[in-house]
Amino acid sequence: VARKVTRAGKKVELTLREFELLEYLLRYEGQVVSRGTLARDVWQEANRSSSLDNVIDVHIARLRRKVDADSPVKLIQTVRGVGFMLREEEA
């Protein structure tokens, strides 16, 4: 399966996991996705752990760096204490 992600015509290089994460956030665009949901649906881990939370945070940070760093409009939002959400928002 070929995967390709572009933003404003520019190609974004993503790892498999980053791609799955972005795809999941896009699917639930405008909704808050909790870490627990990501752990279950993207990482397919039955149990949450603090290390998994860290792993998710690192992936979100990387994804944000690749997707949002060069743009004044940020797509990936952190909702503190709840999770993450994909929505257009001015920085």
Place this chain on the structure above:
Amino acid sequence: VSWWRSHSLRISLTLWNVAAMVLVLAVYAGGVYLFVSRSASNSLDAEIRYDYQWAAAMADQLPDGSLKWFQEESNFGDNTPWLQVWCGDPTGCGPRATQGEVIFRTVKADRDPIPETKELVGQANNQIVSIPVEPTNYRVLTTPTTLKFFDNAGQPVNSRHVIIQVARSELPMRREMRGLLFILLFWLPIAVLTAGIFGYTLARRALAPIEKMAERAQSISADNLHDRLPIGNPKDELGRLASVFNDTLGRLESSFEQMRRFTADVSHELRTPLTAIRSVGEVGLRERRDDKAYRGIIGSMLEEVDRLASLVDRLLRWSRAETGQTKLSQEVIDLRDLADDVVGYLGVLAEEKQQSLTVAQAGTPWGLGDRQVLRQALIDLVDNAIKYTPEGGAIEMRVSESSENVTIDVVDSGPGIAPELRTRIFDRYGRGENAGPDAVGGAGLGLSISKWAVEAHGGRLTLEASNSVGSTFRITLPRAVTPAATRPIHAA
């Protein structure tokens, strides 16, 4: 049966003892009585036959041809025998006696006549017959015989057919037997009683330590589990029982202690996020803020709640596993595969700190265990290693095999664990303190839960080495002889 069961061991031991005693003594007394009575009866018969021979030898013929016994009978006194002689000769016996008449009778035979003797004469057959005569039986021997008489020169003079009857009372024998019976019956209960008292005392003395043990055991509760049962003689059965109990108490005590410490740790862990939630809330309420600030405050409270929830989740899972509600499986695990899986999972965390996270392999390390549990334990170990290893450091997982075990070492290049903390890291949670409280985060119970988890299914989790250039944790598992089944594919 219920009556029997309701009695103490002491009583039943005594009763068994007494019953055995009664049985043995009864058989013994019966045997003695039977033997003695038979031999007394035989010796009575022998005496009667001797009496007969004596009577036959004592016969004397007077010049007028009449027969005579015991010239001086009065000399015998009370010992005079019962003797009666009948004439059996068709030609008569002397001038005054004809066939079928009594020729001679001792005083005793006169005094204690036995009417039946006349009948016996008719069928004289050298047999001893017992005839009832008040107050007891008489044994009568009736023997036909021919008495031969000789003159002084030793020439035969004539001979006479007579029937000699001798008898003896059974009274002395019966009296003796009654005496014996009395002795046997009188002493038997005394012997049994003595055995009973002795047996009871013995049983009580032998069982006293058990009573003492029971008393002590009853007084031992969760609060004084350090108490032990008294051991009298460690080599006898009771001593062994007591030491077995003491071993059990020791194990109970240590698991109670472990549980208590674990509960204390858990409470401590739960307290930290709760305190944080409370203080964040208090700070938030102190002054009026804008919407965004409130969102931030609620968010950080939720984060703490999240941490709390995941901690509780984890504890719940473990308590289920501990109480056996979750069955741990025993599957063949390829440790190399497991290590690679963990690298794929936590690799990003190491990358963030520019650390190298690598796997080294020696041999074919196939171990036995529950993959889920081991994976979580390994993840915790590697997560810790990443936290404590400074930026740019190296972490390595080394999987290897020995003849009986397989091991997986997690080697970090962190600051090491202070010697005084090394023995405590698994039970009381101490995070490496020289790392500083801000350097790392995460639930503190990790190591103790991991150790518990690994050991719950036959493995070991140990701190192999720790010094200023790093620490090595080791998971040891029983080796599997068959190869790992299909390798599940784990995406990074």
